[in-house]
Amino acid sequence: MFSNLFNFASPQAFYPVAGRMISWFGWSAALLGVAGLYIAFFVAPTDATQGESYRIIFIHVPAAWMSMFLYLVMAGWAGLGLVLNTRLSGMMASALAPTGAMFTVVALVTGLLWGKPTWGTYWVWDARLTSELFLLFLYLGFMALKEAIDDPQRADRAGAILALVGVVNIPIIYFSVQWWNTLHQGASVSLTRAPSMAATMLAGMLVMALAAWMYSIAVSLARVRAIIVAREQDAAWVRSGTR
Amino acid sequence: MPRKMRYMLDAKDLACERGERRLFSDISLALKPGGFARLLGANGSGKTSLLRILAGLTRPAAGEVLWRGEKLGDIAEGYGREMLYLGHAPAVKDELSVAENLMFSARLSGIAASNDQCRMALEALGIGNLAPLSARVLSQGQRRRAALARLALAVPLPLWLLDEPFAALDENAISRVRALAEAHLARGGMLVLTSHQEVPIAAGNTQTVNLGV
Amino acid sequence: MTAAIVLVLRRDLLVALRRKGDALNVLIFFVIVASLFPLGTGAEPGQLRAIAAGVIWVGALLAALLSLPRLFAADLADGTLEQMVVSAQPLPAVVVAKIAAHWLTTGLPLALIAPLLGLQYGLPGDALLVLLGAVLLGTPVLSLIGAAGAALTLGVRGAAVLTGLLVLPLFVPALVFGAGAVTASLSGIAPGPHLSLLGALLAVSLPLGLWATCAALRVALD
Incomplete structure (x- = not known):
């Protein structure tokens, strides 16, 4: 029943489709990124209390959103792969993980850079930053597990189980860290809540988030194409160069 | 459904992949009560993989295995109550005595064996005297015998899947295992085994699956 | 179902009983780790508490993590x-x-010895009780x-370190609620909410851990 519906789930069929989509999403990402940065640096007003340094949220917040969203998407693909046993799903999850980890790092680094002028120190055990740090560990664990298992299909299934366990645990970890934070009275100024959100700020952030989204799609498609070629190098369609 | 009734074990168009390498494809195998199948092939041709697919451990890359007309994935431990799988590793724990090992294995297969039955099973393999010893002191061959003693208790299980049952056994033990296998087939049981040695087994209906190189 | 649980539990406990060293080493490791900290931080009573x-x-x-390889690896190697x-x-x-046997031979001893370590750190009586309950x-x-x-x-190379990488981040909620219960009790706040949250965490982990373990075992044996 699913064989027709999921025709594109075959790596061979997906490969050329992905190739056509990459440039489309890549250009969208570039244009939206330029527009978003323009709003961030030239349109959005200077913040009354934080001055210019707050502008880093235009990168920090979309990166943090993407980092969490991509884990969800990754777990979604992983679950799909487990249930339907499609090979492409595991490849998609593998392709998404590095991008998710990258956004996590971006969110952490921008958080550090913002922390110095605002709190006078690079790292405070703020609930959001701490959760982001543990999200990074989850991404790293996922990638390390896939890396360690030689058989790609076994790696896909094991990775999928881990991703699903992770996706159930992320809200629990997030909640527990917040609970811990209120208990120990950590930093009360949160980066995301800092400036009262003006409409232009929201617009800038949404445009940047959209740019990050397009970028993620473009990069994951490029990566999944590389994975397809690497895994199916013995298959006739790859060898004959018909791709 | 008449199809269901024809074969107890029905494996159709099986294929197996390890990594991205295809070990075999289009392998079919069907057994009726009393049926015996021998899996042949060179090292690395996928004999063990095929046996593991039949046991429901490995998922085939293509094809399906039916037991009493139902897919293996759908019956789960129901299959375990009717099938005995002895793999390459003997599944004998060093920390337990030979008798304790056998008792536990039998219970896992849903067979409540008494102490006497366990001793008789070990005797059938010629190691009755080892029953109280810790499995740690067993030699390789004795360990294999301790594993194979399960066959003597597995009378109620209609399907036996044995991976290299004659490996590391001496003449005496081979003939004992052979006798157990032939009695099983004569009762209407079914047997699939992989073997390097040409051990003749008398069966009403023998088929050979050659996986080649 | 119950018969199967009893069967495997009895076997695993029997095996553990005949390999007492394994469980004991984990316990000793726990005591050593806890005894190292004051040497690093100084033994000022307020700070220790x-x-x-x-x-x-x-x-x-960490002790629980160290004990994990023996949960399945030996059974995988010998075919059990x-x-x-x-x-x-x-x-x-x-x-x-198998998980129950692991807890009985690792978690339970850790919980029973934890109040002793609490004494080392000068925890008062009621905090010791909370510590016992939280670790339990x-x-x-x-x-x-x-x-x-x-x-x-x-069956993966570098399994021990990799296991740590995978599970330690997932241990965060247990750490937060477990340690939080003791800290709360120390500062005169009722530890009840923390312990309830630990209970809730256990209720979520039970089906999740079981499902993931069963699925992962099938993958490992495929």
């Missing part, structure tokens, strides 16, 4: 694990029994999540 819960909990996490998977017993029952409630979570991690890394 403040870090006690965290130190003991992190020690318990595949016998359990193809057996007449439901796999979730087998896994429940929290260690089954470690066994459940840890079992999934151990099953996922079965």
